[in-house]
Amino acid sequence: MLRYTLMRLGVFVGCLVVVSGLVYSGALPRGLGDSNIMWIALLSLVLSAPISFVVLRKERDRASVQVVERVDRMKANIEANRSQEDVVDDTTRAQGQAS
Incomplete structure (x- = not known):
C-alpha cells in the first residue's frame, strides 16, 4: 500500500514539474494574479489522476x-x-x- 502511495505521489510530482515548466515557459497560461501556484497544482492533479489510473x-x-x-x-x-x-x-x- 505504501509503495502504491509513493508511486502515485511520484506521478503527481512529475506532473507538477512538467506543468510548472510549461507555465513558466509560456506554453500554458498563468493563473490569475497570485493564484499561479494553485493553478499549477490543480492542473497537475487533474493530469496525474488519469495517468496514475492507467500506469499504476x-x-x-x-x-x-x-x-x-x-x-x-x-x-x-x-x-x-x-x-x-x-x-x-x-x-x-x-x-x-x-x-
Missing part, C-alpha cells in the same frame, strides 16, 4: 489484494473472538443451571 493499474490491484486480505484476517479474528465469547457464555450458563 497493476500496483493498485496488488494494493487492493493486500487490503482484502487484511480485512479478511480482521473478520476471522472477530469471528474467533465471538465464538470464544459464546463458549464462555454457554459454560457459565451451564454451570449456573447445574447449581
Whole structure:
C-alpha cells in the first residue's frame, strides 16, 4: 500500500514539474494574479489522476489484494473472538443451571 502511495505521489510530482515548466515557459497560461501556484497544482492533479489510473493499474490491484486480505484476517479474528465469547457464555450458563 505504501509503495502504491509513493508511486502515485511520484506521478503527481512529475506532473507538477512538467506543468510548472510549461507555465513558466509560456506554453500554458498563468493563473490569475497570485493564484499561479494553485493553478499549477490543480492542473497537475487533474493530469496525474488519469495517468496514475492507467500506469499504476497493476500496483493498485496488488494494493487492493493486500487490503482484502487484511480485512479478511480482521473478520476471522472477530469471528474467533465471538465464538470464544459464546463458549464462555454457554459454560457459565451451564454451570449456573447445574447449581
